[in-house]
Amino acid sequence: MNDVAAAAGVSQATVSMVLNGTRSGRVSAATAQRVLDAAKDLGFRTNVHAKVLREGKSRMIGLIGDEVATTEFAGEMILGAQQEAWRQGYVLLTVDTAGDPGLEKAAISMMQSYRVAGVIYAAMYHRKVEVPATLAGIPTVCVNSQDASGSLTSIFPDEVAGGRDAARILLDAGHRRIAMINIAPEGSPLPAATGRLQGFTDALADAGLLLDPRQLRYGDGAYEDGLTFGAELLSRSDRPTAIFCGNDRTALGTYHAAHLLGLSVPDDVSIVGFDNQSLLIPMFSPRLTTFQLPLVEMGRLAVAEVLSGSSTPKRLAVDCTLHSRDSVALAKVPA
Known part of the structure; x- marks a missing residue:
C-alpha cells in the first residue's frame, strides 16, 4: 500500500x-x-491472510456435496453458484465428498479453517438431508435438497408444479387416456417422485379425471423401466394415448418400447419427460418435450441466500422450465 x-x-x-x-x-x-x-x-x-485476520472471514464460499463433481446436474449448479459468487466478489471452494462421512467432516473442518463466509450443502439428487451439526454457526443453505430439521434455508426444484404442468400439456393436447411411469417405488419419500406424481394427479383431478391405477407404474428412474413398463402399458387394449415419464431415462426406454411395438411417437403415443439431460436429448427422435431442472438458478440463489445475512429459514421451490419439442401431438378423435 x-x-x-x-x-x-x-x-x-x-x-x-x-x-x-x-x-x-x-x-x-x-x-x-x-x-x-x-x-x-x-x-x-491484497494480502488475503491479513484481511481474513482483520475481518474474521474470507471471501470464499464453501460448497460441499455428494458426487457434485461427477454428475452432469452438479456442473450446472456449480456454474450458477460460481457466477453469483464471482459477481459479489467471492470465490467458490468446492469439495466432493463422494458420500464419505469422514471426508465430509474433514471438508467442513478445512472450510472452518479458511473462515469461509458461508456453506452451500448440496445433494446430487433432490432429497431430505441431515445437515452436520459441525456447520452450526456458519451461514448454511441446502441446495437441491431439503433440510430435514427445517432450521436452514432450502432451495429445490418445484416438483409439484412440474408434474402439474406435464399433465396440462397432455390435457391441452386433448389426451384423456394418460399414463405415468414414476421414478421411485410406491411409498418412496423421494421428493422428485412424490412431488411430480402429486402435481400430475392434481392436474388430472382439476380436469375431472382420475389416474387409473392400471395406468400407473413405479420404477427406479432407469431406462429399463421405460422399456418394460412402456411395453406393458402400450400393449394394453385400452393403451394410453399419452405417457408422462418421471425422467428422461425412463422416457428413452418408453420411446424404444413404442418402436418395438410398431408404434410412432407422437402419432400413436405422446410422451413428456423430465430433467432435460443434455447427454440424452440427442438420442431422442423425435425430440423429447421435457422439463429443465433449475440447477443454474438454484446455485445462484444459494450464494445469494448465504450472503444475505438472513437468519430466517426459507423454503424456495424453483420453477422447472418447459422445453416444448416434438413428442406431443393432438390426441386422435376416436372413431
Whole structure:
C-alpha cells in the first residue's frame, strides 16, 4: 500500500480506504481512480491472510456435496453458484465428498479453517438431508435438497408444479387416456417422485379425471423401466394415448418400447419427460418435450441466500422450465 500511495501521491490511509471500499464521502472520485490506476500498474494484490485476520472471514464460499463433481446436474449448479459468487466478489471452494462421512467432516473442518463466509450443502439428487451439526454457526443453505430439521434455508426444484404442468400439456393436447411411469417405488419419500406424481394427479383431478391405477407404474428412474413398463402399458387394449415419464431415462426406454411395438411417437403415443439431460436429448427422435431442472438458478440463489445475512429459514421451490419439442401431438378423435 505504501508503494501505491507513493505512486498515486496520496497517503497510505487513502489507499486503504479506496482498495477496501470504505472511501464513501472521504475520497474524491478522481483521487480514487488515481489510486486504482497506480495499484493496477504496480500489480498490487491484497494480502488475503491479513484481511481474513482483520475481518474474521474470507471471501470464499464453501460448497460441499455428494458426487457434485461427477454428475452432469452438479456442473450446472456449480456454474450458477460460481457466477453469483464471482459477481459479489467471492470465490467458490468446492469439495466432493463422494458420500464419505469422514471426508465430509474433514471438508467442513478445512472450510472452518479458511473462515469461509458461508456453506452451500448440496445433494446430487433432490432429497431430505441431515445437515452436520459441525456447520452450526456458519451461514448454511441446502441446495437441491431439503433440510430435514427445517432450521436452514432450502432451495429445490418445484416438483409439484412440474408434474402439474406435464399433465396440462397432455390435457391441452386433448389426451384423456394418460399414463405415468414414476421414478421411485410406491411409498418412496423421494421428493422428485412424490412431488411430480402429486402435481400430475392434481392436474388430472382439476380436469375431472382420475389416474387409473392400471395406468400407473413405479420404477427406479432407469431406462429399463421405460422399456418394460412402456411395453406393458402400450400393449394394453385400452393403451394410453399419452405417457408422462418421471425422467428422461425412463422416457428413452418408453420411446424404444413404442418402436418395438410398431408404434410412432407422437402419432400413436405422446410422451413428456423430465430433467432435460443434455447427454440424452440427442438420442431422442423425435425430440423429447421435457422439463429443465433449475440447477443454474438454484446455485445462484444459494450464494445469494448465504450472503444475505438472513437468519430466517426459507423454503424456495424453483420453477422447472418447459422445453416444448416434438413428442406431443393432438390426441386422435376416436372413431
